[in-house]
Amino acid sequence: MYKIAVLPGDGIGVEIVPEAVKVLQVIGEKFNHQFEYTEALVGGEAYDATGHPLPDDTLKICRQSDAVLLGAIGGPKWEQLPVHLRPEVGALLPLRKELGLYANLRPCFLFPGLTHASTLKEETIAGVDLIVLRELTGGLYFGEKSRQEVEGGIKATDVLSYTTFEIERIVRYAYEVARKRRNKLCSVDKANVIETSRLWRETVMELAKEYPDVETTHMYVDNCAMQLIRNPKQFDVIVTENMFGDILTDEASMLTGSIGMLPSASIGGKVGMYEPSHGSAPDIAGQNKANPLATILSAAMMLRYSFNLEKEAVIVEQAVSKAVAEGYRTPDIMEDGSKPVGTVEMGDVVAGYISNA
Numbered sequence: 612m613y614k615i616a617v618l619p620g621d622g623i624g625v626e627i628v629p630e631a632v633k634v635l636q637v638i639g640e641k642f643n644h645q646f647e648y649t650e651a652l653v654g655g656e657a658y659d660a661t662g663h664p665l666p667d668d669t670l671k672i673c674r675q676s677d678a679v680l681l682g683a684i685g686g687p688k689w690e691q692l693p694v695h696l697r698p699e700v701g702a703l704l705p706l707r708k709e710l711g712l713y714a715n716l717r718p719c720f721l722f723p724g725l726t727h728a729s730t731l732k733e734e735t736i737a738g739v740d741l742i743v744l745r746e747l748t749g750g751l752y753f754g755e756k757s758r759q760e761v762e763g764g765i766k767a768t769d770v771l772s773y774t775t776f777e778i779e780r781i782v783r784y785a786y787e788v789a790r791k792r793r794n795k796l797c798s799v800d801k802a803n804v805i806e807t808s809r810l811w812r813e814t815v816m817e818l819a820k821e822y823p824d825v826e827t828t829h830m831y832v833d834n835c836a837m838q839l840i841r842n843p844k845q846f847d848v849i850v851t852e853n854m855f856g857d858i859l860t861d862e863a864s865m866l867t868g869s870i871g872m873l874p875s876a877s878i879g880g881k882v883g884m885y886e887p888s889h890g891s892a893p894d895i896a897g898q899n900k901a902n903p904l905a906t907i908l909s910a911a912m913m914l915r916y917s918f919n920l921e922k923e924a925v926i927v928e929q930a931v932s933k934a935v936a937e938g939y940r941t942p943d944i945m946e947d948g949s950k951p952v953g954t955v956e957m958g959d960v961v962a963g964y965i966s967n968a
C-alpha cells in the first residue's frame with residue numbers, strides 16, 4: 612500500500628490535482644497497486660478554515676504518508692497577510708523544509724507535438740530535454756528577513772547564505788542524475804559578484820574531481836537565462852541555487868510550450884513531494900481552463916522516485932505524449948486544427964489511454 616497525502620491548495624490547485632488522482636487511480640486498478648489518499652488543507656484555503664496556512668494536522672498527514680501530491684497555493688486574497696501567514700512563506704517553504712526536500716527536480720522536455728505551441732522557433736526547441744536541479748531548502752528564501760526605519764524611509768533586508776554541506780548534497784545529487792543522462796553538468800551561479808556563489812563554484816570545482824566522467828561547466832545566471840532561449844539543446848543537467856532555479860525554470864518552461872507542462876519532484880527526505888512548477892493561476896481559476904499535464908507528469912515522478920514504479924511512470928508519460936500527439940489541447944497549448952479540451956477532459960483522455968494501454 613502506498614499512502615499519498617493530497618493537498619490541492621488554492622486556485623487551479625483544486626482543478627488539476629483531481630486529474631492527477633484520476634490518473635493514479637487508473638494506474639492502481641490496472642497494476643493492482645493500493646493507493647490510499649488522504650486529503651488535507653494547505654495554503655490560503657487552510658488559512659481561511661483554521662487561521663494558519665500550514666495546520667499541524669496537514670504536516671502530520673504529510674509526515675505519515677509515503678508521498679505528497681500538491682497543487683498550488685497562494686493568490687490575491689492572501690497577499691496582504693503578515694508574511695508568516697502568507698501561503699508561500701507560511702506553508703510551502705516550511706513544508707519543504709520540514710520534509711527535508713533539498714532537491715527539486717524540474718525536467719524540461721518538449722513533447723514532439725508541442726513544437727508549435729511555444730512562442731520560440733521550432734529549430735531552437737525541437738528535441739529539448741534538460742533537467743534543472745534546484746536547491747530547495749536554503750538560500751535567500753530561507754534567510755532572515757527584516758525591516759528597519761532609516762532616515763527618509765524603510766530599509767528591508769533578506770539574508771542569503773549557503774553552507775558547503777548544503778551545496779555539496781545538491782551538487783552530488785546532480786552529478787548522479789547527470790550520470791544517468793548525457794553526462795553533462797552545468798553549474799549556474801553569480802560567482803562574479805555574490806559570495807555564496809563563489810563558495811558554490813569552489814565547491815562544485817572540488818566535487819568535479821570526483822566525477823571525471825561528467826563534463827562540468829560553470830555559467831553565470833544572467834548568461835544562462837539568455838542561453839536557455841538562444842540554444843537550449845546545449846544543456847543536459849543544470850544545477851543551481853534556490854532563487855536562480857525558481858526563475859530559470861519558469862523561463863525554461865516556455866521551451867516545453869507552456870508552464871502547464873513543467874512538472875516537479877522535491878526529494879531528499881523520507882517523504883517526497885510532487886507538484887507542478889507553476890502557481891495557482893488566479894487569472895484562469897475555476898474555468899476548467901488549466902492544463903493538468905504538469906500535475907499528471909508530477910504524479911508520474913511520484914511513481915518513479917517515491918514508489919520505484921518505473922514501468923507505471925513511463926506508462927503515464929506515454930499517455931500524456933499520446934494525448935499531445937493526438938492533438939488534445941488546453942487553451943495554453945492551443946494550436947490551429949487541434950482538439951480543444953478543458954482540464955477535466957484532458958484528465959479523462961490521459962486516464963483513458965492508460966486503461967486501454
Ligand SMILES: NC(=O)c1ccc[n+]([C@@H]2O[C@H](COP(=O)([O-])OP(=O)(O)OC[C@H]3O[C@@H](n4cnc5c(N)ncnc54)[C@H](O)[C@@H]3O)[C@@H](O)[C@H]2O)c1
Pocket residue numbers: 623682683684685686687699703870871886887888889890891892893894895900901902903905943
Ligand atoms: N508551488 C506553488 O504553489 C506556487 C508556484 C508559483 C506561484 N505560486 C503562487 O501562485 C499565485 C499566482 O502566481 P503567478 O501568477 O505569478 O504564477 P502562476 O504560475 O500561477 O501563473 C502565471 C501564468 O501562467 C498561467 N498558468 C499557470 N499554470 C497554468 C496551467 N496549469 N495551465 C494553464 N496556464 C497556467 C497562469 O494562467 C498565468 O497567466 C501567487 O500567489 C504565487 O505566489 C505558487
Ligand SMILES: CC(C)[C@H](C(=O)O)[C@@H](O)C(=O)O
Pocket residue numbers: 685699700703704857888
Ligand atoms: C510560491 C513560491 C514560494 C515557489 C518557490 O519560489 O519555490 C514557487 O515559485 C515555485 O516555483 O515552486
Ligand SMILES: [Mg+2]
Pocket residue numbers: 857858861888
Ligand atoms: Mg516558481
